[in-house]
Amino acid sequence: MRIIRYVNENSVAILAALTKEGKVYPLPQADFMKLVQQANDQNLSLLAFVESAVLGVDPISHSVESLSLLVPIEAPEVWASGVTYERSRDARNFESSEGEIESVTFYDKVYDAERPEIFMKSTAARTVGPNDEVCLRSDSHWQIPEPELGLVINSKGEILGYTIGNDMSCRDIEGENPLYLPQAKVWKHSCSIGPAVLLAETVQDPYQFEITCRIYRGGLKVVEEKASTRQLKRTFDELVSYLLKDNQIFDGTVLLTGTCIIPPNEFTLADGDRIEIEISDIGVLQNPVRLANPAIPTS
Structure with a gap:
């Protein structure tokens, strides 16, 4: 499982999960470290937390190649x-x-x-x-x-x-x-x-x-x-x-x-x-x- 960030059609930065099959699932978290923090708060591994977040959710219709990608993490x-x-x-x-x-x-x-x-x-x-x-x-x-x-x-x-x-x-x-x-x-x-x-x-x-x-x-x-x-x-x-x-x-x-x-x-x-x-x-x-x-x- 990979995590990406991209800009949507409303010019909003979106965090998303990217599967091996190339499917993109938007996540509600604002950034990668917020994702990590919430996984820790729920005593879940990061992978388990992401998998639970995309369970039952439809991927976006766009391919990852067509997205305007951002740095996946804004490293301080x-x-x-x-x-x-x-x-x-x-x-x-x-x-x-x-x-x-x-x-x-x-x-x-x-x-x-x-x-x-x-x-x-x-x-x-x-x-x-x-x-x-x-x-x-x-x-x-x-x-x-x-x-x-x-x-x-x-x-x-x-x-x-x-x-x-x-x-x-x-x-x-x-x-x-x-x-x-x-x-x-x-x-x-x-x-x-x-x-x-x-x-x-x-x-x-x-x-x-x-x-x-x-x-x-x-x-x-x-x-x-x-x-x-x-x-x-x-x-x-x-x-x-x-x-x-x-x-x-x-x-x-x-x-x-x-x-x-x-x-x-x-x-x-x-x-x-x-x-x-x-x-x-x-x-x-x-x-x-x-x-x-x-x-x-x-x-």
């Missing part, structure tokens, strides 16, 4: 994990050493360390949903999407569901100096999540998600890469535990778990591109690419 904060896959470590090493890989770098040390890399990625105001524009920084000439599985958690760190995240990144800015990481990761519309939250109870093994990233330019597919969460170096519980250490986390926070898909080193996103990130059982997150400041084209 989006955090991200870095260097959790070997491929990510290798890419970070390449961009920070101008193509000449050193024997041992701080990225190698993070990959092998007990403590993972976790950083603030986005806020609700900076995060966009399906089919919304993600933006390119005007002071970077090497920018890519980073497709990631996102964990939707509550303030206790319990994993409520899974979603798709795009951690837009400037490889040249981060490679120039690791202290520039916030600028390489955080700017206007540099993060997207969606199109749904897959309830955690319905997932037998979260380390078997298949991830695909496609990038289109002028209608042609110029990048297609695949990966799987089974390639992760760290566990989800491990990442969440470090996020919670002496830290206040809010209900509905999203933690991105790192990427194993890096486009070829010679590739950079351009204005007008379209990004598709697909994760098995969750759906496809699509976003067009635009300049954050059209008056200043990227170099």
